[in-house]
Every structure is written in C-alpha cells, then in structure tokens.
Amino acid sequence: MQRILGNVLGASPRFVWLPLLLATLGVQAQPDSIEALRAEHQEQLEAIQQSFETRLTALEEKMAEAAPKSTDLRAYWKSGIRLENSDGDFKLRINGRIQNDWAFYDETRDFGDISDGTEFRRARIALRGSIYHDFHFKAQYDFADGDVDFKDVYIGATHPKFGTFRVGHMKEPFGFNELASSNNISFMERALPNAFAPSRNTGLLWTNTFLNDRIVLAGGVFKDVGGFGDDNQREENWAYTARIAGRPWLNEAGDRYLHLGAAVSYRDSHGTVRYRSRPEAHAGGVGRYVDTRTDRNGDGTPEDILADDILLLGLEGAVVLGPFNISGEYIRSELDTKTSGRYGFRKQKRANFDGYYVEGSWFLTGEHKRYKSSAGVFGSVSPRRNFNFGKEGGPGAWELVLRYSTIDLNNGYFQGGEEDNITVGVNWYLNQNMRIMLNYTRAEVENVTNSIDNDLNIVQGRFQLTW
16 A cells, blocks of 8 residues: 555656645645645746757757758769759869770881880869859869870859850860760770861850750850960960751650751961871870971971961761761861961962761660760760679670771872771770770871871770779
8 A cells, every 4th residue: 555655646746646645634735735836836847848948959059060051062973973062052073084095006117116005095183063053163184194284174154044154275166076075985086087176275165055955056266275275475376166066856765866067167377287187096106197297398397387367167967876876077177378488488378178087886785875965965875784793793885886087188289198097996885984995997098298108007995984
C-alpha cells in the first residue's frame, strides 16, 4: 500500500494528489491554499515554457549557422569538377585536358629531318563560371611546349532575349572544324584547310540562337594578337567576322539531322600574311611543307605576302544519320596583295587560295554525334556503356573515321605548294572523359619552291583525358 501510494504521489502533480490526500485523511482543504497551489504550478509551467523557448531559439540559431549560406558552394562531379551555390547565382567549373601524342614517320629526304617522337599536344587547365546568373567568364591556359599561352580568356553577359556578349581572347566565329573543341574532333589534327581559319584573337563577340535553338548567329570585331592576347604594334590589323549555322532538319530523338553553315571574315591587314600547314600531324618535328612564304629568287631571302585586305569565305555542312555521319567544309582566302622581297614592288595585285575536306565516321557501338546548338558544332560523345574492368563493364564507344583533305597555296607568282591527304583511323571512347585515338595519314605534297614532290606516311596515336 505504501508503495502504491508512493507511486501515485511521485507521479501526480502536486495540485492533484494533495487535495485527494487531504480528503482521504479527512482534512478539508481551504480554497486559498488550492488557489495558491494552482498559482505556483502556473508559474512553474511558465518557467518551463520560457526555458524551452530559450533552448529552442538557441538550437535554431545553431542550425542556421550550420546551414549553407547562399554564397556557400556545393561541390559535385558532372563530367568535370563543378561548384554551385544553393540558389544558382554562382557557378564554377574546373576544366582541363591532357593529350599525349606519339608519331611515327616513313620519312624521305624530301621532307628533311623528321624523327619519330612523342609530345604533350595539349596540357590545359581552365576555370569558368557564372556570377549572378547573367554574367560569366572563362580563363584557360595551355602549358604544352614548355610555355604558357592564353586559350580563351574572356568575360561576358547573357540576356535571355538579346543573346550573349563577350569581350576578351576567344575564337572568332569561323570554321566548323575550328570551332569544335579539340576534345571532340574525330581526328587527331584538324584538316588542311584549317590553315585559313583565324582561330583565337582578342575582340568583342555577340552570339544568339533562334527558332528553338535551331539557328545560331554570331559576329564580332577582333584584333590579330599573339599568344597572350595583346597587340600594340599597328593601328590596322582589324577583323570583322560573322557566321550563321543551324539544323534545318532534325528528328525528335535528335540523332538524325542536317547541319548547314556559312562564315565570312573581312580583315583589314596592311601587314604580313602567311598561310602554311603541317600534314595533319604535329609530334616529332614534322614541318609545314606547304607555305606561302617562299624563296622565289633563290637568294636565301624568303618573301612574305603583304596584304592590304583579306576576305575569307567558308561553307560547311554535315549529315548525321544515327551512328553514321559525314561532314565537309570549303574555305577560300582572297587577298589584295604585294610582296616584301628585295625588289619591293607589287608582283601581283590579287591572290586566291583555297582548300576543302570531306570526312565521315561510323560508330560500331551505336552512338551518334551530339550537337552543340549554342555553337553550331559537334559536341562530345557519351558511350552507351562505359568501359571498365569490372563484371558490369561495357565496350565503351568505338568509332571508325575516314577523311580526305586538300589545300592549294599556288596562285600566279605565289607558289606555296599543294597537298592532298587521306586519313583513316579508329577512336575508342572508354567513357565520356577518356579517349584513345589511332590515325594513319598518307600525305601527297607538291611544292616546287621547296623541291618537294613526294609522299609521306604517318602513323600516330593519342591518349586523351578531359574533365
């Protein structure tokens, strides 16, 4: 009985069990004492509630301090290292690429001293991102060849209606093969006519897409610059470049489409112009066997082309039918020229040079060339099943490639030579970030001024990692 009474007394609030106890004992509780007990209990409840609220407030403050702020960045992987804050105002991406090449040559005396060799064709690191949604930047540097060069350093802004504006060092909007990233092109080197493409310079660029990203327009004003994006030597040397490209035909799945494009560039040069090209190889000290800078007089004084103005014209096209694709490009350069040789007078008023290529590929594993609609070029390849050494590993993606390319640098007084190349190869995409390439190229070179009329056989391979 005592234990039961003790449990009741210990478990019940005082204002409950005390009147019961008094009633049991025959003691009549006074109303004043009950009200006093109730008041005391109310004070205790208020004190407990206040303590609870105080502790809850402190806990909420600690949780708020521990919670990510709007400026804190969350790191994750998506084909590269990415960082992003909670509301998407700030985004960063760390990119890079490593391309290690090996080359072997069936050399002849016509081509001078070529050696089998290896090199890091590209070794780049880049940081790109966006700030407050509308503003973006990119800073990319290449450490290949033992020095550092700018490879896209710009800032920009994007308006949802009026498009993207950029200022800095970047590619001019010219050339289907040139505008595609070296990470994504089907061959180790771009085709011979790429010698005419202006590539990267410093300037202002505008680009925008229309008709649900089916058409892209781009145009800009640029200054021909060096590897660090600057030029303080001449008031001339301006370029005005524009391009239109798009897919007039596209199926719903996006794996069958037709691409067409055209580009033009007017260049107010008033300076030296030189077109030259390697035989679609780079490692081992291979030379540029077609070159408009020639020693026509045989006196050891090479003559450069001086151009008052240059007009570049480019046409491009591609058809993708699932795993099969074919693409091609024609580029022509028209120059108002004179030469800078020892005679110092005009040798020829105008000169025209041109070149083209046709290439195709077939994905044995069923993938297709993805399209980057913001730039109007081929994008990256994602294998259906990545390769790995585990039981769940797939074959990766396998691609067979074939290309014919030609360039003609002969025109009247200017005899820079002609070259025709045929290249076959195979690409193995282990995953979206890794690729192994193997190319065989047969180059037919004819250059009277350099005493070359022969063929060159080249076997080369590449180990590529991108992130």
